[in-house]
Amino acid sequence: MDHRHSEKLRDLMLGEATLALLEQQRPLNLASLINELRVLAARQTDEEHRKACLAAIRELRHAQVSAGEALNRRSASDDNVIH
Template sequence: MNRSDIEKLTDELIGQAVLLLLKRKAPVNSMALLTELRSLLAIETDARRRDAFTTAIADIEAVVMVKAKDQKQQIKPGQTETVRSLSGESRNPGKGKVH
């Protein structure tokens, strides 16, 4: 099986997982998709399809990790302090709060 065939099968399996989520009216997001793919992998008996499931899961996990890393990098120094002050938290708990 060449790389193109593997990519096609991987895309097909991802599509099947998305359709199952939609049929169940479940949320369609990265974590739900990963969960569904893992569930399908657990019951798959065909070795070629198992390999494709493993590839699909690894690809999606890589994308999720990159997105998480990018989101962390978007937080600028001082932003956490702004969030704390807006949420009522302070660096000195119990000081400066009005009850």
């Protein structure tokens, strides 16, 4: 499986998780997406799809860490502002 196909499948599984949450009128946030992707991964009989769910979880966690680091940098620079 090539990298491009893996990315498309990862995005597809993320879309399925998002749609499931919206259809069930459940909160749509990082934690709920990760939980739904875990459920999808557990239900998968196809190994490619299961791996795509896990890749989507890793991507979301990476985005969460990156966002937290950016927020910390912004807060630190705000502390250095003279009012």
